[in-house]
Amino acid sequence: MQHLIVATRNAHKTREIQQILGSEFAVCDLCAYPEISEITESGGSFEENATLKAIATIVSHDGSHKPVRTTAHITLKAPKKP
Numbered sequence: 396m397q398h399l400i401v402a403t404r405n406a407h408k409t410r411e412i413q414q415i416l417g418s419e420f421a422v423c424d425l426c427a428y429p430e431i432s433e434i435t436e437s438g439g440s441f442e443e444n445a446t447l448k449a450i451a452t453i454v455s456h457d458g459s460h461k462p463v464r465t466t467a468h469i470t471l472k473a474p475k476k477p
Contacts, residue, residue: 396418396419396420396421397419397420397421398420398421398422398423399412399416399420399421399422399423400423400424400425400427400428400452401422401423401424401425402424402425402434402445402448402449402451402452403424403425403448404424404425404426405424406424406426408424409422409423409424425452428452428455430455431451431452431455432455434447434448434451434452435447436448
């Protein structure tokens with residue numbers, strides 16, 4: 396099983412991601428890491444803010460869960476309306 400830390404404290408978002416990925420992943424969010432302080436979303440777009448949060452999470456993480464690989468961010472884009 397692979398472990399994924401989602402750079403959010405939104406439990407609903409975390410559950411949605413867990414449902415999408417299925418049982419092959421153990422998904423947790425920043426609620427599991429209270430030592431990681433609130434991350435300021437100062438980017439100019441959703442993607443920039445996702446990147447800022449992912450990088451801050453990676454830098455703040457103490458490394459107790461040594462990842463096989465680290466992905467800066469995953470952005471899910473909704474289809475454009477016709």
